[in-house]
Amino acid sequence: MEKARRTLFLPEEPVALKSGMRRLIEESPEEGQRAVRDASFLAELLWEEWAERLGAAGMDYGRFLEISRGYAEEIRLWIMGERPWEHCVAGLAGRVWRRIPERAAVAGGGL
Numbered sequence: 001m002e003k004a005r006r007t008l009f010l011p012e013e014p015v016a017l018k019s020g021m022r023r024l025i026e027e028s029p030e031e032g033q034r035a036v037r038d039a040s041f042l043a044e045l046l047w048e049e050w051a052e053r054l055g056a057a058g059m060d061y062g063r064f065l066e067i068s069r070g071y072a073e074e075i076r077l078w079i080m081g082e083r084p085w086e087h088c089v090a091g092l093a094g095r096v097w098r099r100i101p102e103r104a105a106v107a108g109g110g111l
Helices: 002-007 015-027 029-038 040-056 061-069 072-079 085-098 102-106
Strands: none
Touching: 015 029, 015 040, 015 072, 029 040, 029 072, 040 061, 040 085, 061 072, 061 085, 072 085
16 A cells, blocks of 8 residues: 555545535435445546556556445445545555556556
8 A cells, every 4th residue: 555655646635525425325325325336436536636647557447447446335434434535545546556457567567
């Protein structure tokens, strides 16, 4: 995780996004959970920050979204205030880092 912290910029917490998602979960639990499992609301924001580096390392948005969806429970915990933003985003960055294609890392194309 430390390596990912050094190589992927960890953006400021998107407070308005978090509030909106929490409100959705509280007002419409099924729809809110579906949105969290989809993860695109957060993946799109982070992809804007990380696309250049991840793309250079061989990862496209589809793969990034897939990884983000696998991290949905941690994202939900952040939304509900049970995990700090730094923990959530650094954990996702670490998960993404560990899934960079081997050929990119071996060829010096890592992050």
